[in-house]
Amino acid sequence: MTFELLGMVGTRDASETHGDYFGTIDADYLTRFAQAHEAAGFDRVLIGYGATGPDGFAVAAHVLNATTRLKVLIAHRPGFVAPTLVARKLATLDHLTGGGRVAIHHITGGDEADQKRDGDFADHDRRYARTAEFMSLLRRVWESDRPFDHSGEFYQVENAFSTVKPATPEGIPLYFGGASPAAIEVGIRHADVYMLWGEPRQLIAERIAALREAAAAHGRTLRFSLSVRPIIADTEDAAWERAERIRALTAARTGEDHAFRMSTSVGSARLQEQAAESERHDERLWYGITALTGPGGNSTALVGTAEQVAEALDGYRRVGIDTILIRGFDPLEDVVDWGRRLVPLLRANDAALV
Amino acid sequence: MSIEFIGIAATQAHTETEVEKAADGPVVNAEYLRALAKAHEDAGFDRVLVAHSSASPDGFIVADQVLTGTDRLGVLLAHRPGFVAPTLAARKFATLDAFHPGRVALHVITGGDDADQARDGDISDKPTRYRRTDEFLDVLRLEWESARPFDYDGEFYQVRGGFTHLRPDGRVPVYFGGASADAVRVGGKHADVYAFWGEPLAGIAERIAEVRAAAAPYGRDPRFSVSLRPIPAATEAEAWERARDILRLTKERVGELKKVFNIDGSAQEGSRRLLDFADQAEVHDKRLWTAIAKETGAAGNSTALVGSYEQVAESLLDYVNLGVGTLLIRGFTPLADATDYGNLVRLVREQTLTGAPA
Numbered sequence: 001m002t003f004e005l006l007g008m009v010g011t012r013d014a015s016e017t018h019g020d021y022f023g024t025i026d027a028d029y030l031t032r033f034a035q036a037h038e039a040a041g042f043d044r045v046l047i048g049y050g051a052t053g054p055d056g057f058a059v060a061a062h063v064l065n066a067t068t069r070l071k072v073l074i075a076h077r078p079g080f081v082a083p084t085l086v087a088r089k090l091a092t093l094d095h096l097t098g099g100g101r102v103a104i105h106h107i108t109g110g111d112e113a114d115q116k117r118d119g120d121f122a123d124h125d126r127r128y129a130r131t132a133e134f135m136s137l138l139r140r141v142w143e144s145d146r147p148f149d150h151s152g153e154f155y156q157v158e159n160a161f162s163t164v165k166p167a168t169p170e171g172i173p174l175y176f177g178g179a180s181p182a183a184i185e186v187g188i189r190h191a192d193v194y195m196l197w198g199e200p201r202q203l204i205a206e207r208i209a210a211l212r213e214a215a216a217a218h219g220r221t222l223r224f225s226l227s228v229r230p231i232i233a234d235t236e237d238a239a240w241e242r243a244e245r246i247r248a249l250t251a252a253r254t255g256e257d258h259a260f261r262m263s264t265s266v267g268s269a270r271l272q273e274q275a276a277e278s279e280r281h282d283e284r285l286w287y288g289i290t291a292l293t294g295p296g297g298n299s300t301a302l303v304g305t306a307e308q309v310a311e312a313l314d315g316y317r318r319v320g321i322d323t324i325l326i327r328g329f330d331p332l333e334d335v336v337d338w339g340r341r342l343v344p345l346l347r348a349n350d351a352a353l354v
Numbered sequence: 355m356s357i358e359f360i361g362i363a364a365t366q367a368h369t370e371t372e373v374e375k376a377a378d379g380p381v382v383n384a385e386y387l388r389a390l391a392k393a394h395e396d397a398g399f400d401r402v403l404v405a406h407s408s409a410s411p412d413g414f415i416v417a418d419q420v421l422t423g424t425d426r427l428g429v430l431l432a433h434r435p436g437f438v439a440p441t442l443a444a445r446k447f448a449t450l451d452a453f454h455p456g457r458v459a460l461h462v463i464t465g466g467d468d469a470d471q472a473r474d475g476d477i478s479d480k481p482t483r484y485r486r487t488d489e490f491l492d493v494l495r496l497e498w499e500s501a502r503p504f505d506y507d508g509e510f511y512q513v514r515g516g517f518t519h520l521r522p523d524g525r526v527p528v529y530f531g532g533a534s535a536d537a538v539r540v541g542g543k544h545a546d547v548y549a550f551w552g553e554p555l556a557g558i559a560e561r562i563a564e565v566r567a568a569a570a571p572y573g574r575d576p577r578f579s580v581s582l583r584p585i586p587a588a589t590e591a592e593a594w595e596r597a598r599d600i601l602r603l604t605k606e607r608v609g610e611l612k613k614v615f616n617i618d619g620s621a622q623e624g625s626r627r628l629l630d631f632a633d634q635a636e637v638h639d640k641r642l643w644t645a646i647a648k649e650t651g652a653a654g655n656s657t658a659l660v661g662s663y664e665q666v667a668e669s670l671l672d673y674v675n676l677g678v679g680t681l682l683i684r685g686f687t688p689l690a691d692a693t694d695y696g697n698l699v700r701l702v703r704e705q706t707l708t709g710a711p712a
Contacts, residue, residue: 023519025452051441052518055449061418062453080439082474085412092365092411095382096419116514117503118439147473158472163381164411 003350006325007037008046015329017249034063040339044071051117064097075105078134079120084160087141091164099167105175110265124264128182130154135190179267188215198228198300200281205319225323227298230309243303246329247288268295310345361394362684363402371603371686391420397696401428408473421454428457435490436476444497448520461529466622484536486510491544533624542568545576552582552657554638579680581655586666597660628652667701
């Protein structure tokens with residue numbers, strides 16, 4: 001069982017509490033941010049996608065050039081680049097950065113306004129059908145040792161072939177996210193790693209069980225990743241105080257554009273329902289920011305001491321989570337802090353779990 | 355304005371005379387790429403072309419490595435409209451520019467070879483592709499320049515609320531290639547630099563006039579680039595000896611070349627023009643040698659200038675005197691040639707800077 005610890009980098013110092021996600025690129029910040037993850041013991045960092053934001057492939061190249069062993073997970077949305085070309089982009093990056101450091105995350109677009117900015121008008125279920133065809137073509141380009149034809153609903157290619165294949169035998173892993181029935185049908189067939197947002201442990205256990213069973217029917221074994229936002233401090237009280245400060249800072253900014261106003265995301269709706277039920281689930285899963293910002297991405301927090309948060313994360317590991325993605329509200333400073341206090345605990349506990 | 359020199363990036367030895375090596379080595383050889391980029395920078399080149407084809411390593415990634423591995427060398431990144439949404443393509447170029455300010459240029463190629471287009475899923479015909487290129491560049495510029503969210507409704511692209519903060523502010527020039535009437539119409543509207551393959555001087559003069567006429571209604575005054583394959587040596591006789599060796603190697607491999615490059619230039623107006631010139635004479639002007647173009651079907655930049663360094667530099671200056679500001683030169687052994695071409699770069703710059711006929 002290999003435990004993977006994921007962080008996330010952006011090109012500007014920003015979170016719900018401060019800064020502006022959208023703006024020019026701060027290359028020096030990105031360099032420091034990537035190097036901080038590597039120094040803190042992270043395995044990989046996620047690079048997000050937005051239809052007004054920077055290109056993730058160029059950001060990934062910068063991160064990989066600035067570090068020596070840190071890996072990347074490039075988020076992209078199928079539908080905007082030909083799948084054969086994406087396959088070559090990933091394989092080229094894989095080769096030019098030492099091999100084995102590149103993975104791709106498929107997000108199918110929860111927000112229709114953001115899809116239309118890049119020219120996509122397809123509806124939710126149609127987008128997932130396209131993602132399925134896209135992912136199968138990616139694999140086919142990488143695996144095919146001769147030119148092939150494909151005639152599908154979304155893509156037609158003749159004599160497709162890439163001279164460049166993934167650099168290592170392990171290949172380039174396909175991550176995937178999505179909570180709707182349409183998403184599940186795609187993920188169980190095509191994903192290597194299925195990504196989940198931070199929900200209560202029992203619900204995560206149920207989703208993993210259902211996904212495992214559905215994947216098994218196709219002869220597939222999935223890995224699972226959980227995304228959550230730790231808020232840690234020296235004492236539990238101090239951590240909750242910190243959470244309240246984060247809430248106040250975020251509240252002062254609500255009304256500003258959180259960019260997810262036309263959400264069709266089932267995953268976001270699930271988090272909103274859970275937030276409405278209770279602000280706190282399990283021992284320390286906190287929905288304060290989820291409730292404030294509305295439908296969006298990874299927004300639920302684990303609040304407590306480093307030991308308590310590590311224990312909560314271990315709880316998810318016990319129900320089948322293989323990969324943990326953590327991102328802070330003071331993104332760079334938190335990574336440095338976690339490297340001192342949280343990551344060593346996760347690694348030690350993981351060794352005990354095996 | 356100083357003459358701009360553009361060389362070539364590659365991830366492996368991969369030319370008419372180096373195909374054999376390609377079969378042995380990795381398709382993406384990071385060390386070769388870095389050495390080639392560095393050799394260009396040291397030789398005084400301004401940029402290197404990063405080419406595109408539908409089976410090759412991706413140019414954006416290659417370009418980033420070139421830029422990361424050098425200090426001031428720029429890239430001319432070839433891009434075929436039709437495979438990336440134009441808003442996203444605009445952000446891709448802008449992101450690369452943000453990490454390497456002022457060192458990125460876009461080379462728009464509309465795709466001469468139907469089979470290569472189909473590999474990546476494009477089955478549209480050539481007139482359609484040029485209409486798409488036109489829209490692609492409209493949207494690209496809107497994404498780069500629009501101060502507020504914009505909508506676009508075209509034949510190929512529809513956008514609602516397109517917007518980004520990533521604006522190159524004029525730092526990413528648009529180069530454009532194509533010899534057909536459709537190409538000239540679209541290129542006249544959009545090109546900052548219009549690129550030609552190496553035709554005889556009279557052909558280039560004719561094409562400059564044609565593009566200027568197409569650009570004028572848009573209030574545009576593009577610059578011009580000519581692509582050539584110099585074969586220089588210490589003496590003219592040695593250069594011709596080299597040229598004959600290159601031709602012999604090329605003839606031996608013509609079958610392999612067709613397979614490896616897998617490009618059929620016969621439908622391209624630019625190729626047809628080069629083949630017509632090759633039929634008229636093996637050598638045009640003072641030393642424009644067309645034998646390789648003829649042998650390979652002129653599927654790309656394939657005409658050579660053969661002579662001593664001084665003679666080749668003089669012939670390059672003949673193009674400069676027609677109004678050409680950019681010289682794209684690449685050799686048959688790119689790594690060794692990049693270093694060797696430093697002599698040509700120096701000679702041409704000396705001539706143009708000292709006010710000699712230029």
